Amino acid sequence: MEFLHAVPFDQLLIQTINGIVTGMILALVASGLTLIFGIMDVVNFAHGELFMLGAYVGVVTLAATGNFWIALVVASLVIALLGAVIYLTTLRPLLGRDPLTTILATFGVSLVLQNYALWQFGPVARKIQEPFTGHFTLFYLDYPWYRLVIALLSAAIIGALWLFLKFGTYGIWIRATTQDRVMAQAMGIPVPWVLTAVFAIGAAMAGASGVLFGPLVGVNHAMGLDWILKAFIVVVIGGMGNLAGSIAAAILISLLEAYASLWVSPAQAIIVSFVVLILTLLFRPTGLFVPTPK
Amino acid sequence: MRARRHTVVYWTGFSVILVLLTVAPLVLPEFWRRFLTEILIWGLLAMSSDLLIGYTGMVSFGHSAFFGLGMYGAAAALIAVKPPSLWLATPAGLIGAAAAAAFVAYFSTRLRDIYFAITTLIFSQIFYVIIFTWTEVTGGENGLTFSRPALAIPGLFSVPFTSDTLHWFVLAVVTLSYLVLRRITQSPFGMVLQSIRENEARTRAIGYPIERYKIVAVMLSGLFAGLAGVLYAIQNRFAAPDFVFFLVSGEVVIFNVIGGIGTLVGPIVGAAFFLLLREGLSRFFTEYYLIPVGAIFVAMVIFMPQGLLGFARRWLNE
Numbered sequence: 367m368e369f370l371h372a373v374p375f376d377q378l379l380i381q382t383i384n385g386i387v388t389g390m391i392l393a394l395v396a397s398g399l400t401l402i403f404g405i406m407d408v409v410n411f412a413h414g415e416l417f418m419l420g421a422y423v424g425v426v427t428l429a430a431t432g433n434f435w436i437a438l439v440v441a442s443l444v445i446a447l448l449g450a451v452i453y454l455t456t457l458r459p460l461l462g463r464d465p466l467t468t469i470l471a472t473f474g475v476s477l478v479l480q481n482y483a484l485w486q487f488g489p490v491a492r493k494i495q496e497p498f499t500g501h502f503t504l505f506y507l508d509y510p511w512y513r514l515v516i517a518l519l520s521a522a523i524i525g526a527l528w529l530f531l532k533f534g535t536y537g538i539w540i541r542a543t544t545q546d547r548v549m550a551q552a553m554g555i556p557v558p559w560v561l562t563a564v565f566a567i568g569a570a571m572a573g574a575s576g577v578l579f580g581p582l583v584g585v586n587h588a589m590g591l592d593w594i595l596k597a598f599i600v601v602v603i604g605g606m607g608n609l610a611g612s613i614a615a616a617i618l619i620s621l622l623e624a625y626a627s628l629w630v631s632p633a634q635a636i637i638v639s640f641v642v643l644i645l646t647l648l649f650r651p652t653g654l655f656v657p658t659p660k
Numbered sequence: 661m662r663a664r665r666h667t668v669v670y671w672t673g674f675s676v677i678l679v680l681l682t683v684a685p686l687v688l689p690e691f692w693r694r695f696l697t698e699i700l701i702w703g704l705l706a707m708s709s710d711l712l713i714g715y716t717g718m719v720s721f722g723h724s725a726f727f728g729l730g731m732y733g734a735a736a737a738l739i740a741v742k743p744p745s746l747w748l749a750t751p752a753g754l755i756g757a758a759a760a761a762a763f764v765a766y767f768s769t770r771l772r773d774i775y776f777a778i779t780t781l782i783f784s785q786i787f788y789v790i791i792f793t794w795t796e797v798t799g800g801e802n803g804l805t806f807s808r809p810a811l812a813i814p815g816l817f818s819v820p821f822t823s824d825t826l827h828w829f830v831l832a833v834v835t836l837s838y839l840v841l842r843r844i845t846q847s848p849f850g851m852v853l854q855s856i857r858e859n860e861a862r863t864r865a866i867g868y869p870i871e872r873y874k875i876v877a878v879m880l881s882g883l884f885a886g887l888a889g890v891l892y893a894i895q896n897r898f899a900a901p902d903f904v905f906f907l908v909s910g911e912v913v914i915f916n917v918i919g920g921i922g923t924l925v926g927p928i929v930g931a932a933f934f935l936l937l938r939e940g941l942s943r944f945f946t947e948y949y950l951i952p953v954g955a956i957f958v959a960m961v962i963f964m965p966q967g968l969l970g971f972a973r974r975w976l977n978e
Contacts, residue, residue, distance in 0.1 A: 409774050459962045465774050466719050470917055471961045473910050477954030485948040595785060595906075598778050606775070634793050640786045644767060647779065651770050 376505040377628060385624030387513045389617035390520035391579050395593055396600040396612040397524055398571035404607030405544045405564045407465045408457055411472035413572050414594030415479035420445045420573025421585040422483060425492045434497035434577075441577045442570040449569025453562050461561075476590070483587040491584025494577065516578045523574060524613060527567070540564055599639050603646045605653020614655045618642070678835060685827040694895075695939070697827045699932045700834045701891045706915035706927030707841060708884030713913070714922030715845050716877045717857030718772075721909045722764050722780030725787040726882040728904030729756035730889025732791065735804045735899040744809040750890050757886020758879065760787055765878035769871055772860070781906050788904040803900035806893075821894070830891050837884055841924055844880065853877055914957050920967025929968055 399413045410416075420441045427437035456471045501508035531537040542550040543560045551557045576585075583589070599619060604611030619639040626635040646654050681700075685693045705727055712718045733756025734749040741748055768779040791798045798804065811825055812818035819825065844850050852873050855863045864870050893899055902908075911934070919930025934953070941949040964971050 409778070456958050456962065463965075466777065467961055467965070469719065469774060469777055470913065471958050473913070474954045474958035474961065477910075477950045477957070481948045481950040481954070485951065591907075595782065599782055602775065602778060602782070631793065634789065636789055637786065640782065640789075643779075643782060647767050647770055 378625070380505070380507060380509070381624040381628060382621065383509070383513075385621035386617060387517045388624065389620030390517040391575050392593075392596055392600060392620055393613040393616035394520040394523060394571055394575040394578075396597040396604070396616050397527065397609055398568035398575075399597050400601050400604070400607055400609060400612045401527070401571075402565055402568040403601065404609070405540060406457075406561050408468040408565070409465060409472065410565075410568070411469055411594065412452065412476040412479060413472075413568070413597060414590030414592070415476045415483075416445050416449060416569045416572040416590075417576040417579075417593050418483060418585070418587065418590035419448065419479060420576030421494065421580040421589065422487055422492070422576075423573065424494055424577035424580055425487075425585055428494060434495070437494075438574060438577045442574045445573025445576075446566040446570035450562050450566040452569075453565040457565070458558070458561075476594075480587055480590060487587065489587070491586040493584060494580035496581040512581065516582075519578060520575065523571065527571070528609070536560075536563070596636075596639070599643050603643055603654050605655055608653060608655065611653055611655035615653075618654075678831075681831055682828065685824045690823060693823050693827060695935070697823070697830050697895060699928070699935055700827075700830050701888050701895065702912075702915065702931040702935065703928030704834045704837055704891070705885050705888035706912050706919070706931045707838065707924050708881045708888065709912045710916055710921060710924055710927045711841060711845070711853075711881045711884070712877060713916050714924075714926075715850060715857060716853040716874065718769075718874065718877075719777045719913060720780045720878070720881070721777050721906060721913065722768070722784035723881075723885050723912045724904050724906055724908035725760045725764065725784035726757045726885035727889040727892070727908065727912075728791065728899075728901075729760040729787060730754065730886030731893045731899040731903060732756060732798060732804070732889075733886070734890040734893040735806055738806040738809060738893070739804065744807055746809040746812060746894070747814070749809060749894070750887075753890035753893065754883055754886050757882050757889060761879045761882025761886075764882070765875045769874040769878060781909065784904070784906055784909060788901060788906070791904050792901045798901070799899075801901060803898055803902075805898045808894060808897050826895060830895070833887065833891060837887060838924060841884065845924065849873070849876075914953075916967075917965075918957065918960055918967055920969030920971075923967075923969050926967050926969040933968060 395413065395417055399410055402408050402410050402413075423441040423444045424437045427440045428434060431437065431440075452472075452475055456475055457468060460467050460471055496510070496512045498512060500511040502511060503509070529537075531541060539550070539555045539560050540563075542553070542555055543557055543564075547557055550560075596619070600612050600615045603619065604613070604615030619642055622638045622642060623632075623635040626638040630637075681696070684696055688696065705723060708726075709720055709723045712720045730753040732753075734753035736756075737749040737752035738744040764780055764783045768776050768783060771779055792800060794800070808821055810818045810820050811829060821829070845853070852863065852868050852870075855866075855868075856870050856873060860870060889903075892903070915930035915934055916927045917930070918933055919928065920926030937953055937956070938949050941952050945952060960967070966974070
């Protein structure tokens with residue numbers, strides 16, 4: 367227990383906040399992924415690429431307009447449109463086939479998108495300027511307000527999604543389609559459009575998180591790979607298709623990684639998530655935050 | 661009668677292709693000789709993955725780990741022992757790959773379908789992170805370089821590898837592996853794997869311990885992938901973490917889908933097609949060749965789910 371005393375309380379608190387902030391972004395990415403999976407049985411391998419392209423659209427719009435919030439909205443809309451196009455061109459023809467084929471098709475899409483970004487924007491990382499640069503003092507650190515705003519904004523977007531699914535008319539359409547596609551169609555719900563819209567919404571969430579996260583790290587063409595990997599870990603731990611589970615899992619593994627990076631380098635800290643994943647598979651293979659199946 | 665004719669046609673085709681591949685290095689220029697050897701190595705990797713994708717119905721996104729561990733295992737033996745020995749490097753690589761395969765198999769076979777695909781991907785990343793960050797042992801980002809062992813049978817003869825002998829050596833290993841894999845898929849064991857693919861619940865109900873069958877399938881597949889890794893290490897004299905990254909696993913899946921899954925030969929055709937496409941396209945698109953390749957792959961998933969071989973077979977039948 368000696369090493370526990372070696373860590374000052376203030377560092378632990380800072381890492382807690384850092385972990386929650388990254389966790390909220392990850393939750394935003396993963397909830398788009400899990401929404402798409404839960405509703406249409408599509409594993410979207412290109413989700414990380416949508417995140418990355420969202421950040422790039424943010425960079426371009428920010429350069430053109432100078433306003434971060436406009437960039438955020440434009441990026442979400444553009445990526446939503448891109449998502450709809452991807453769905454209509456590559457995923458709709460696969461409707462009714464094995465869900466495994468959707469992994470293959472979206473993997474192909476991710477190769478195209480990633481290399482397109484490399485071709486269009488080059489290998490040098492771009493920077494998104496934070497919308498405001500205020501700080502508050504946290505022990506000896508100047509902690510940027512912006513990070514807290516990201517966490518709150520992510521929470522707000524996820525909350526809005528939840529309210530929409532629960533109470534909105536179209537949200538009810540979406541849930542009806544999840545439960546029984548054929549019956550929903552029979553009741554007059556335009557199922558093909560609902561599926562397209564769900565994919566677009568999931569894509570928009572990925573795009574928005576890309577812009578929000580952009581100021582914390584450089585924007586480059588390979589950033590999607592890290593995120594799709596983490597998002598996959600999150601959805602397996604949280605139980606695939608389970609929105610609340612993936613949010614909880616996102617925060618859990620981000621916190622653990624933040625604590626782990628007190629001792630090891632951030633590149634190695636991801637091993638902690640692997641360990642959580644292994645333990646989950648050993649003891650609760652259906653997901654950590656899913657009620658035990660009866 | 662029909663079955664016998666089919667067998668005759670099959671073995672004739674097999675011998676013709678084998679003879680063509682054997683004489684190829686004598687007529688091809690140096691670049692294409694190397695290229696052909698490389699196709700065979702990637703073909704072996706793709707073929708090993710076909711045992712899972714095509715025959716057991718489990719899409720593995722983790723083959724880069726087995727391939728990479730085979731590569732690093734061989735590298736360790738080649739660096740540690742002087743003079744480097746082929747007969748030490750191969751078992752070392754196979755042990756590395758088997759260890760990775762045992763680990764991945766034990767955990768991921770608890771899950772099915774897409775969950776299996778995703779967990780194999782994540783597990784192969786564990787090996788990537790370890791190899792990438794453990795710089796003292798693995799050389800980290802730079803990887804390891806080593807010298808090539810001689811083609812030798814202790815006490816009998818020892819000749820250094822030239823590009824010709826290397827090609828023949830690789831061809832021999834790949835052909836043997838193909839025959840072994842073919843035998844496996846036609847054995848009672850292979851039949852059980854195919855029945856798992858067709859209907860897992862029913863196979864379980866008949867009384868087969870399907871978890872055990874799946875674990876053995878992943879282990880076998882991992883061993884052959886490791887063998888491909890050993891060959892690649894010997895050919896290129898380096899081991900790099902890039903080959904453990906999951907994009908390589910993705911390419912292996914692409915080889916399978918392009919060539920035609922569940923055929924063993926298909927994945928080799930797929931690897932050849934992919935590498936030729938990359939070679940051809942990179943003249944026009946330079947390093948962005950993956951844009952057209954990705955688009956072609958998506959189109960094939962949608963329009964040609966049986967792959968090139970399945971398509972050719974149907975076309976011939978008509």
